[in-house]
Amino acid sequence: MADENDVSEEMEDEIAEKTEEQEARELDFILDIPLELSVELGKTKMLVNDLLQLGQGSIIELNKLAGEPLEVYINRKLIARGEVVVVNEKFGVRLTDVITPIDRVKSLAAEEQ
Structure with a gap:
């Protein structure tokens, strides 16, 4: 045994x-x-006519105020918010709010509806 x-x-x-x-x-x-990480500074909508008028020096007004958090996306899904920092003369993002996995799943479910 x-x-x-x-x-x-x-x-x-x-x-x-x-x-x-x-x-x-x-x-x-x-x-x-591999994942695609992107940081969104802001958004706007514009007419084709306005787009065709753009040239060097044109300013495009975005929907966010200066100092508002940037949105951090992975594969076009919001995962965090943060603020702009400069690291070795390059832009970076300091994360200030990370979306919880539960909230990410909820947002995916909301998109499907």
Whole structure:
């Protein structure tokens, strides 16, 4: 009987090891998926005629006020809001509000309706 228990425990350990290895491979696969991150400064609507009038030096007025949080999207889904910072002479975004996973799922459900 002790031998059967030993064999059973060994099989369980082997299955657990395979599962851990499989999970690690799956995680590696997920970590290598490319995502598109974009930051939205603001939006506006314009007529084609107004678009055709644009030239160098034209100013396009956006719907956001200076100092308002920027919206951070991953694959066109809102994931956070933040503020502009400068890092090594390049623009960056300091996240001030990260959308919770539950709220992200709710927004996806709302889009489908």
